[in-house]
Amino acid sequence: MNDVTISKAKREEAPIILEFIKGLAKYERMRKYVKASVEDIERNIFDMNRAEVIFLRRDEKPIGFAVYFYKFSTFLARPTLHLEDFFVSDEERGKGYGKMVLKYLAKTALENHCLRFEWDCLEWNKPSIRFYENLGAKPLRGWIPFRMDGEELKKFAQED
Numbered sequence: 001m002n003d004v005t006i007s008k009a010k011r012e013e014a015p016i017i018l019e020f021i022k023g024l025a026k027y028e029r030m031r032k033y034v035k036a037s038v039e040d041i042e043r044n045i046f047d048m049n050r051a052e053v054i055f056l057r058r059d060e061k062p063i064g065f066a067v068y069f070y071k072f073s074t075f076l077a078r079p080t081l082h083l084e085d086f087f088v089s090d091e092e093r094g095k096g097y098g099k100m101v102l103k104y105l106a107k108t109a110l111e112n113h114c115l116r117f118e119w120d121c122l123e124w125n126k127p128s129i130r131f132y133e134n135l136g137a138k139p140l141r142g143w144i145p146f147r148m149d150g151e152e153l154k155k156f157a158q159e160d
Helices: 011-025 038-045 097-111 126-135 150-158
Strands: 005-009 052-058 063-075 078-088 116-121
Touching: 005 097, 011 038, 011 052, 011 063, 011 078, 038 063, 063 097, 078 097, 097 116, 097 126
Parallel strands: 078 116
Antiparallel strands: 005 052, 052 063, 063 078
């Protein structure tokens, strides 16, 4: 792992970010839902700073990526670092990079005065769930994620 580093993605690497997004979507069996473009990534990540992207690199070549952003807890009046997505190329899995990236993000959370570090995991992804629990992470019980999108979002936003 000595030859593997973590660094922030650069704007000119937006096409690489998109390729990792597609790889993640394939792994999660959700490829048909990817609508992102290089322009979307440039605008929302690099121009509007809505998220951060880091690359896991071997000899400067990206072999994985993570996307994260900050949420805010009103009860604590402090931020939470939320890991949106994390993906490592197939041939690089099982080498300890998941723990390496999570430790990096945990340190980033503390450096930014976060009291929490959170992420989501698909219910069917039992190996990842076991991995996270072995690290000491606990699943949140009692919370049900909700989403409004597409036509429902547009219709709701336009209601009087």
